[in-house]
Amino acid sequence: MQCFSVTEHCAVTPCQDPYFQASYQKVSVFVSSPSFPLYTRTCMNCSVLRVVFCCMLTRYFFFKVSTGKRPSIPESGSKVAHDIRQRYFSFFLEEYFKICSTVNEAIDKALIEEKSIYDRCGSKNMYLNIAVKTLKKLRDHGRWKFLYLDLTGAALYELLKDYLLTKEQLNENNFPRPNPEKNGSAIFNGIIKKAVSFRRVCCRCGKVYTVTSSGKHARKEECNYHSGRVLEQKVPGGLEKRYNCCEGIVGSAGCQVAKLHVHDGRRENLEGFMKTFIKSPPFDGNYGVYALDCEMCYTTQGLELTRVTVVDSKLQVVYDSFVKPDGEVIDYNMRFSGVTEDDLKNTTTSLRDVQAILLNLFSADTILIGHSLENDLFALKLIHDTIVDTSVMFPHRLGLPHKRALKSLMADYLRKISQDDVDGHNSSEDAIACMELTLWKVKEDKGRKW
Incomplete structure (x- = not known):
């Protein structure tokens, strides 16, 4: 009590x-x-x-x-x-x-x-x-x-316990887990992956390309890809798979062109992870409830963090910072991240700085909310177990690995348009959207009991 x-x-x-x-x-x-x-x-x-x-x-x-x-x-x-x-x-x-x-x-x-x-x-x-x-x-x-x-506060914290991911769900959704054999290292779904030397697979078009010892491209080659998702559409005689970006069928030439190929790398570079600490219980039993969202860009090391935003249960931003990547930037990914070269020009905040701030703000028992939060935790190189994930809270009808988009959930449940700006996503808007969806879900579920 x-x-x-x-x-x-x-x-x-x-x-x-x-x-x-x-x-x-x-x-x-x-x-x-x-x-x-x-x-x-x-x-x-x-x-x-x-x-x-x-x-x-x-x-x-x-x-x-x-x-x-x-x-x-x-x-x-x-x-x-x-x-x-x-x-x-x-x-x-x-x-x-x-x-x-x-x-x-x-x-x-x-x-x-x-x-x-x-x-x-x-x-x-x-x-x-x-x-x-x-x-x-x-x-x-x-x-x-x-x-x-x-x-x-404490009331919300207690209610959200019913929605925390289990250990099985953390593994099913590929959240980073601590490597029992090496401190500061992570594994996911029981797998320890290492990058194949000098060979990368483009995460946009799927082509294999080579890099130098510094991670730069050995040969410059344009990347022709589709920016949208593959969706199934009913057609006479069955189903047809098309990209939602241009309505092109699967296998067709890409509708977007980038200067270079890029790779993800987050699940290959599994060093430098920090785990949230166990802290003394607060007086009121409220360890904190926060929603977070990250934006990333493509560098010579893969996808790296460029912005992180944390909001509280009152939808107030408690931390928001641009982050300087370790690797050389190949593509700012502005279409999706909303982060530009000018945003990072004078930024000195590093990933280690962000980790230190978040480890001070969070404890191991703090409830973190996000949409497909495993991606954000990989970008932050943070291991945390007390998770509420809106992609699990509102599951796709086909089950994993399918997940509903945050924009779709906001439109269906809250009648709001999210992530619809030509300048890309906004991490504060996305974090607030996750918190709003979670509060709506709690009130909807618990309200039925009365």
């Missing part, structure tokens, strides 16, 4: 109701904070009104706050049995506790609601019909109130 400002001390009273017994946790003080809502529930067996303090919006703690009987409706008439009226009054009361700011307000509204239904009905069946519809509306209202809660 997290500690905030202690406003009231309450002795925990065990309850015989199985619902309460199943969720009962032994705590001795009632701790509250404006950040966390209070809900209440009336025990149906012992008739004690109890406060349900949702410490992390997922863990429930029960406290006896009134030794008196639960509120009851007065006996009147015989068209509907009193126990039926009392049962639905209790249901209404429970829902109003989620909506109202005080207990008395909730009780008054529940009494008025039940009395209104009773006065309008002419029979038991009519009463039940109206009561059920009213209860559904109240529950929907309570759910929407949950959806608009400002989820930040």
Whole structure:
């Protein structure tokens, strides 16, 4: 249980109701904070009104706050049995506790609601019909109130635990893992790869080319490639694969021309990795929740980091920096990165500088959010296990290795257009988009439970 400002001390009273017994946790003080809502529930067996303090919006703690009987409706008439009226009054009361700011307000509204239904009905069946519809509306209202809660801090951290990637998922998605045989080295999916000396495979057109000992091209050759993805389209008689950049069929000549071939290299150069540190637990249990995104360019060493952005759960940028690559730049990849030669002209920040800053900002338990975050961690040469990945949170219908684009997810779920600028991607926009998608998913999933 997290500690905030202690406003009231309450002795925990065990309850015989199985619902309460199943969720009962032994705590001795009632701790509250404006950040966390209070809900209440009336025990149906012992008739004690109890406060349900949702410490992390997922863990429930029960406290006896009134030794008196639960509120009851007065006996009147015989068209509907009193126990039926009392049962639905209790249901209404429970829902109003989620909506109202005080207990008395909730009780008054529940009494008025039940009395209104009773006065309008002419029979038991009519009463039940109206009561059920009213209860559904109240529950929907309570759910929407949950959806608009400002989820930040420890509450968000606790909720996101349900979405963390497992060790199996980290391996399936090729996240960098620590090499048990060598400190500062990484492996992925159990594989240790080394670059073949002087031979590279162009990651754009697929051709093999040679380089010198310094990584420069042995022979200058234009790269003719397709910049888009291969998509399957239905045609008479079956399916046809075409590039979405130019509608060219697979195997057709490329629609883009670059001066030189380039290679990725991130999964071949597996040295110089740092692992986030285990740090002392924070007072409130919140190790931090951040979304990050990186931009990269092609150099003689492969894809290297050129910009990194980190945003918090309030969508505020907490770190944003251009980064000077170690190798000589071959292609700034501006079409996708948005980073230009002018952006890096006076940049002195190195990858090692970025690693030092992020290791200070993050701990091993900090939740990092991103889209296909394994690519960013390879660029950062960072090993981290506490991951929420929106490409896994919103999986492709065909499963791995297929993944949905961030732009597509933003359009489908948030009705927003992302990464649609002619100047390329923007790492801050992409990081914010990942955080927004994650917050939407949490509220959507958890809201259904109410």
